[in-house]
Amino acid sequence: MAADTVRVVLSRQEWELVSSLRDVPAGRLRDLLEETVATLVAAVRHPGCPEMQADGVPCDQPDADCEVCRGLEQLLATVRTRLAAAAR
Numbered sequence: 001m002a003a004d005t006v007r008v009v010l011s012r013q014e015w016e017l018v019s020s021l022r023d024v025p026a027g028r029l030r031d032l033l034e035e036t037v038a039t040l041v042a043a044v045r046h047p048g049c050p051e052m053q054a055d056g057v058p059c060d061q062p063d064a065d066c067e068v069c070r071g072l073e074q075l076l077a078t079v080r081t082r083l084a085a086a087a088r
Contacts, residue, residue: 021034021037043072044072044076047069047072048068049066049068049069
């Protein structure tokens with residue numbers, strides 16, 4: 001079965017991300033990477049704020065200084081730091 005084709009305009013940064021994901025060889029690591037990235041994007045996209053309303057986040061800026069967003073920021077910083085250390 002042929003893969004579905006999606007036509008979309010991407011920024012340079014988005015294209016670099018998509019392109020680098022496509023360069024990862026098939027296998028267990030790629031499968032885990034795709035699953036992890038999808039889970040991470042879902043968490044950041046919909047952080048699950050306790051005050052969240054049906055129309056979205058309770059404030060007009062998702063960068064607000066709330067406990068949930070601070071936790072996600074810390075998680076991302078930790079992952080980035082550990083990956084940088086592992087790459088040395």
